[in-house]
Amino acid sequence: MSDTSTQATPGPGLQSRSNGMAIAALVCGIVGLFIFEVILGVLAIIFGGIGLSRANRGAGRRGMAWAGVILGAIDVVLFVVILAVSAKHHFRLFI
Numbered sequence: 001m002s003d004t005s006t007q008a009t010p011g012p013g014l015q016s017r018s019n020g021m022a023i024a025a026l027v028c029g030i031v032g033l034f035i036f037e038v039i040l041g042v043l044a045i046i047f048g049g050i051g052l053s054r055a056n057r058g059a060g061r062r063g064m065a066w067a068g069v070i071l072g073a074i075d076v077v078l079f080v081v082i083l084a085v086s087a088k089h090h091f092r093l094f095i
Helices: 020-032 038-056 061-088
Strands: none
Touching: 020 038, 020 061, 038 061
């Protein structure tokens, strides 16, 4: 007997529900809270914007894209605050 079950795969013209840019934005935003704030924060904002664009076209994971944008903005603000505090107190940053 043969197995007649098939897996649903997106064909030509069909869009996948996955949104890798939204996932990348969220990961960059979370990791950026701990290391490389300015680099990963900017990447999270960029990837989140692309992920939102894809979500508007039906890719899904819109919340993850927004979370990545918000966390990326927090990363950049955190970097600026750390830079300002260390400049005020004459601390040396390892940039």
